[in-house]
Amino acid sequence: MSEKDPYLLGYRHAEQQRLERQAIELAGESEWLFDQIGVSEGWRVVEVGCGPRGCLDLLSSRVGASGHVTGLELSKEQAETARRFAAGHHLSNVEVLAADARATGLATGAFDLATARLVLVNVPEPQRIVAEMVRFVRPGGFVALHEPDATFQRCEPPHPAQKRLLQLLDSYAQMNGIDRMIGLKVPGMLRDAGLVDLRVHPLVHVYPVGHGRRMLLLEFVENARSRLIECSLVGNDELDALTAALRRHLEDPATLVVSSLFIQAWGRVPELA
Numbered sequence: 258m259s260e261k262d263p264y265l266l267g268y269r270h271a272e273q274q275r276l277e278r279q280a281i282e283l284a285g286e287s288e289w290l291f292d293q294i295g296v297s298e299g300w301r302v303v304e305v306g307c308g309p310r311g312c313l314d315l316l317s318s319r320v321g322a323s324g325h326v327t328g329l330e331l332s333k334e335q336a337e338t339a340r341r342f343a344a345g346h347h348l349s350n351v352e353v354l355a356a357d358a359r360a361t362g363l364a365t366g367a368f369d370l371a372t373a374r375l376v377l378v379n380v381p382e383p384q385r386i387v388a389e390m391v392r393f394v395r396p397g398g399f400v401a402l403h404e405p406d407a408t409f410q411r412c413e414p415p416h417p418a419q420k421r422l423l424q425l426l427d428s429y430a431q432m433n434g435i436d437r438m439i440g441l442k443v444p445g446m447l448r449d450a451g452l453v454d455l456r457v458h459p460l461v462h463v464y465p466v467g468h469g470r471r472m473l474l475l476e477f478v479e480n481a482r483s484r485l486i487e488c489s490l491v492g493n494d495e496l497d498a499l500t501a502a503l504r505r506h507l508e509d510p511a512t513l514v515v516s517s518l519f520i521q522a523w524g525r526v527p528e529l530a
Contacts, residue, residue: 271311272480277376279309280468286460287312287374287403290521291319293456294399299323300369305358305390306330306376309338317348327368329361355431359385359511363393370394374403377443381434384446391450394526400452402525404459406442408519409461410474416512418503423480425490429481432488440520452524462516471514475500493507 291312296302298321304311307328308320316326328343328351330336343351355364356368358373359382371390377383390400408427412419430437444457464471478485480499491499506512 305373405517413513455524460519
């Protein structure tokens with residue numbers, strides 16, 4: 258990761274694996290969102306920050322042979338993984354570009370939908386990404402976002418290790434211009450970008466023992482470990498102690514684990530007068 262790419266969760270192999278698992282875990286929620294928008298045969302769609310898989314297969318199935326899906330991914334490694342995923346699943350209507358979502362080079366007004374899932378919460382200057390998404394969607398087309406307030410996570414009974422680890426991630430994010438509460442702000446960002454007919458759908462989950470996302474905070478901290486230490490926010494020994502204590506707490510079946518507050522928000526680019 259370079260200074261120009263402070264993506265909060267980095268690009269470790271473990272993070273790529275987590276993103277591939279996440280694509281499966283969140284597929285139902287994304288399908289619901291695409292149902293509300295009416296994504297269908299022949300649409301031209303862009304997924305911003307598709308990672309190694311994202312929603313590429315879901316969108317490919319919906320737009321069919323007459324449609325087209327473009328995945329955008331800043332990481333060249335993840336873009337290549339996504340290309341292999343598309344080829345391996347015979348998604349002939351999918352292409353993946355290694356490009357900066359703030360300046361994609363895509364043609365203005367050329368797409369029916371631009372969508373991103375859990376991207377803005379991990380990067381600086383999210384408003385530039387939203388503006389770019391609006392630019393390359395045609396009048397009457399849609400922009401759809403799925404983002405969290407990642408500070409909302411809770412467990413009951415509460416544990417000081419969870420509080421401290423969330424504070425560490427928040428501190429690193431603030432140092433790099435990243436807003437971990439972005440989910441609550443997404444509807445306003447879309448409105449400010451000129452979209453109309455806005456809709457908002459909130460989601461909160463409880464993760465039982467054995468659920469793939471119950472240990473999500475620990476995965477995030479491990480992905481960000483080197484940066485947290487390099488920034489002198491925490492020492493290695495303290496971080497080890499915090500993660501071990503929280504893992505024990507989360508492994509207890511009596512602990513209630515509540516997710517971030519997720520916001521799905523979408524709207525239309527205004528028709529030309």
